[in-house]
Amino acid sequence: MGGLLEQDASDEELMLAFRAGDARAFDALARRHHAAIFNFIVRFVGQRERAQDVLQDTWLKVIRSASEYAAKAKFRTWVFTIARNLCVDAARKEKFRHAESLDAPRRGHEEGAAGAVLGETIADSTFDPERGAHNVTLRPLLLQALQSLPEEQREVFLLREYSGIPFKEIAVVTGVSENTVKSRMRYALEALRRRLAELGVDGDLLDEGRAAG
Amino acid sequence: MNSSPPHSEADRLLDYAYGELSPTEKDAFETHLHGCPTCSEELASIRGVRRAMARLEDEPAPMQGWESLKVYAEQAARRMQAEPTPRAGRRWRQWLAPLTALAAAGVVAGVAMDVLEQSPTLSERRATALQSAEPPAATAPQSLPPPADVMAAQGSREEMGAGAPKDVVRLRKKSKTVNDDVFGHDVMGTNKPATAAPARPAREAPPTPFVDKGVSNAPPPVARPAEQPKAFDEAMEYRAGGMSKSSKHEATAPAPAKRTPAGKKTLAERKEDSAAEAEPALRGSSVAGAASEENAVAGTRAPGALSVAPSANVSLQGRAAQLRVLLANKPQGEALQDILSELCDVAWELRWYSDARGYCSRLVEEFPNSANARVARERLGPPP
Numbered sequence: 001m002g003g004l005l006e007q008d009a010s011d012e013e014l015m016l017a018f019r020a021g022d023a024r025a026f027d028a029l030a031r032r033h034h035a036a037i038f039n040f041i042v043r044f045v046g047q048r049e050r051a052q053d054v055l056q057d058t059w060l061k062v063i064r065s066a067s068e069y070a071a072k073a074k075f076r077t078w079v080f081t082i083a084r085n086l087c088v089d090a091a092r093k094e095k096f097r098h099a100e101s102l103d104a105p106r107r108g109h110e111e112g113a114a115g116a117v118l119g120e121t122i123a124d125s126t127f128d129p130e131r132g133a134h135n136v137t138l139r140p141l142l143l144q145a146l147q148s149l150p151e152e153q154r155e156v157f158l159l160r161e162y163s164g165i166p167f168k169e170i171a172v173v174t175g176v177s178e179n180t181v182k183s184r185m186r187y188a189l190e191a192l193r194r195r196l197a198e199l200g201v202d203g204d205l206l207d208e209g210r211a212a213g
Numbered sequence: 214m215n216s217s218p219p220h221s222e223a224d225r226l227l228d229y230a231y232g233e234l235s236p237t238e239k240d241a242f243e244t245h246l247h248g249c250p251t252c253s254e255e256l257a258s259i260r261g262v263r264r265a266m267a268r269l270e271d272e273p274a275p276m277q278g279w280e281s282l283k284v285y286a287e288q289a290a291r292r293m294q295a296e297p298t299p300r301a302g303r304r305w306r307q308w309l310a311p312l313t314a315l316a317a318a319g320v321v322a323g324v325a326m327d328v329l330e331q332s333p334t335l336s337e338r339r340a341t342a343l344q345s346a347e348p349p350a351a352t353a354p355q356s357l358p359p360p361a362d363v364m365a366a367q368g369s370r371e372e373m374g375a376g377a378p379k380d381v382v383r384l385r386k387k388s389k390t391v392n393d394d395v396f397g398h399d400v401m402g403t404n405k406p407a408t409a410a411p412a413r414p415a416r417e418a419p420p421t422p423f424v425d426k427g428v429s430n431a432p433p434p435v436a437r438p439a440e441q442p443k444a445f446d447e448a449m450e451y452r453a454g455g456m457s458k459s460s461k462h463e464a465t466a467p468a469p470a471k472r473t474p475a476g477k478k479t480l481a482e483r484k485e486d487s488a489a490e491a492e493p494a495l496r497g498s499s500v501a502g503a504a505s506e507e508n509a510v511a512g513t514r515a516p517g518a519l520s521v522a523p524s525a526n527v528s529l530q531g532r533a534a535q536l537r538v539l540l541a542n543k544p545q546g547e548a549l550q551d552i553l554s555e556l557c558d559v560a561w562e563l564r565w566y567s568d569a570r571g572y573c574s575r576l577v578e579e580f581p582n583s584a585n586a587r588v589a590r591e592r593l594g595p596p597p
Contacts, residue, residue, distance in 0.1 A: 018286070018293075019293055020294065021290045021293050022290060023283065023289075023291075026289075026290065030282070035271060035274040038274035039271045039272055043269075052277070056282070060285070063285055063286050063289045066293060067293050089545075090546070092545075092579075093546055096545065139269065139270070142268060142269040143269070145266075161263065161266060166231075167227070167233065175583065175584065176582065182227050185227055189259055192262045192265075193258055193262050196265050202261075
């Protein structure tokens with residue numbers, strides 16, 4: 001596809017090139033969005049291992065659905081819709097499993113990960129001692145605050161705050177109105193403010209983080 | 214954030230905080246901001262949360278399986294190059310077969326009814342068929358082929374015979390022995406007792422116009438290649454490589470590994486008419502689910518029985534039976550959504566409104582944000 005793989009090729013151009021049969025376009029497209037989509041997923045589902053599965057499912061679905069991609073659709077909206085729907089399914093599955101395994105330790109099944117609460121799992125799975133003392137303190141708290149949000153608020157916050165998707169596009173991704181999206185965003189911000197205060201993530205800790213960063 | 218500004222202002226405040234206002238709107242809001250302590254306080258609060266949450270660094274994205282994914286993408290690209298025509302509106306065409314067949318049913322209904330009336334056995338079967346979703350035509354002689362239009366509409370599935378991947382062909386070969394189960398009492402009796410199926414009124418009010426579901430959560434998959442390239446299997450290792458504990462747990466479900474994708478393929482086949490696709494083994498399914506898959510494939514090949522019209526109707530009722538079996542296997546996630554969505558459609562088409570409402574309602578409850586749920590909601594809206 002010649003120059004189309006250049007940096008300035010839009011996502012939509014790349015997707016159309018892939019649909020036309022150029023696999024390199026998909027490679028360029030996937031590399032461009034891989035990290036952003038993974039981070040959305042991992043913060044949504046709260047566990048790196050599961051996030052990897054969802055990430056793979058997302059790209060497989062993009063490939064499988066490429067022939068249906070409409071040129072007028074924004075690729076980012078499209079791929080985040082796929083990722084978000086898979087996250088919702090994964091979260092629902094997890095709730096089901098969690099409900100099933102509530103009594104598991106008492107029944108003699110293996111304890112540990114199965115019995116760990118979500119926040120603990122996230123903190124453990126994302127702990128990286130090489131990232132500095134600041135992360136050891138702050139990162140688990142921020143993740144905990146995120147995970148304390150209801151799913152519908154969390155997805156809106158993640159899409160706006162970290163993925164940089166405008167509210168109007170988030171409405172498309174989540175299948176609700178823009179007003180609902182903004183309402184959820186307000187609730188999310190308010191809930192985070194309270195939660196961060198409860199966790200002691202305010203002035204001192206942030207200043208410490210800035211110094212460490 | 215304690216004393217929130219009015220919603221209109223709060224919305225603009227959010228837009229402002231996230232840089233979504235146009236330059237003119239931004240200037241106007243900043244003017245408002247200077248004279249509004251509530252909004253100023255709110256903005257400071259939002260910025261505080263954003264500042265704190267911005268400290269959360271990105272996780273490094275895993276690259277495992279990337280090469281396999283590329284192989285899969287290359288194969289898909291080759292397929293799309295070979296078949297560049299987009300298949301828009303296929304879901305609409307999906308319903309062409311049953312609708313055309315139902316129209317044809319009117320022509321031959323009299324003949325079929327006469328045959329049923331003359332045969333006590335068949336009459337009994339007709340009565341029970343309303344409860345067990347078993348078509349009366351199942352026991353009729355297999356003679357008449359479907360008319361050309363039905364063939365054309367159903368051709369999508371038949372086309373798979375020639376170009377279908379080996380696994381589908383294999384399933385079809387096996388299906389000969391399970392055809393009876395698909396349309397017979399045994400399978401339905403095992404999975405769903407006759408008493409559980411509510412008696413359907415002989416006639417109900419006409420349905421609201423059928424609503425094309427449009428896009429589902431994600432667009433249907435691409436066409437399946439005529440032959441499954443070996444590299445595709447390698448690509449599937451991509452998924453296996455990143456399998457989590459939970460996925461592994463699923464993979465240890467009773468279903469043999471080779472059959473795992475079968476349950477999903479059935480749904481994919483339904484969605485895309487002829488375009489069955491080499492879908493990777495993403496999720497587990499039970500043995501019964503795999504058997505149902507065989508049944509589903511068999512169902513599409515079930516020869517016409519008593520007449521053209523019942524044959525077409527059998528297809529829809531048979532599909533309902535298959536879906537119920539799949540549902541009885543307690544699918545999860547996307548598979549559950551697909552099954553409920555199709556059951557919502559099929560029951561509605563069959564005018565089993567009571568059942569349709571049940572399936573549509575469950576779809577809305579379980580997957581409230583899905584495109585399928587929106588369609589179901591529309592269907593539930595004006596009662597027929």
